[in-house]
Amino acid sequence: MNSPYPVIASIVEGHGEVRALQGLLSRLVPHLVPGMYADIQRPHRVPRDRMLKKEHLEHALTIVMARAPRPTGVLALLDSDDDCPVELARTLQEHAQATHHNVPLVAVAAVREFEAWFLAGAAGLAGRAGLPHDLKPPPRPESIRGAKEWLSRQMPPGATYQETAHQPSFAAQFDLDAARAAAPSFDKFCRDVTFLVTGERERHD
Structure with missing residues (x-):
């Protein structure tokens, strides 16, 4: 079943984000791209230590990509805590590419x-x-x-x-x-959401 509009799935680490992210994305999409609508699916929760392991991320991606309508893109979100947010996001991106290279995925680590x-x-x-x-x-x-x-x-x-x-x-x-x-990490989040719904990357100075 294909959807006529973008369908965004997400993978999060915390119980709070399961409810918060769905509402935030529903609010953010038309804010970033006026007039745009996207089907924002309920986030799938994976504890942080598991999300960073290839086999667990693979399992999570398999679950969300089996949904109907099938997601057109996936957002992975976690806190960086004391780790480097750039490295964390890169790790998730590389793991996803290794097992689901055909799935448009963006990864964001909120600073702290x-x-x-x-x-x-x-x-x-x-x-x-x-x-x-x-x-x-x-x-x-x-x-x-x-x-x-x-x-x-x-x-x-x-x-x-x-x-x-x-x-x-x-x-x-x-x-x-x-x-x-x-908050530079929120700016990255916004740019990545724009990419998921438009397929185009914003310029980042």
Whole structure:
């Protein structure tokens, strides 16, 4: 069964991203390519240590490519933590190429963690979930260790950031343009999503 529009499957490492990424991609596609629609499938979760192993990534790709409608592209997303995001993305790309060379796949490693993108686009979260109405992003958000803890510190006493509770709603609200300007890994994510839905690479200066 072929689809008349792009169909994006994704492979993620965390429970929060299973819900958050689907909503983020549905929001991001028409933001990046006005008028564009894509079928965003539910992410398939693979723990980080397994995702980085060729045989487990191969198994995950086999599962998502068996879906109907068949995906036209796959996005693999994980946190870089203390590792090099470029090397992590390259490893995933090489593993995928070795076993599923005919599958358009992009790999993105969020610098530090997914929540660093929320810090970069924090202005869009102002007044949400108890966050201050004048919330401002920190300088160099991707350099911060503990983005989740930074978000918790902005919340009222006794409240903390909870990944599975807050990640989907924050993904629907953070400032996309500000995040793209302040977080290079989110900019790469946006460029890769554009490629999945258009087949064309944006120029990257």
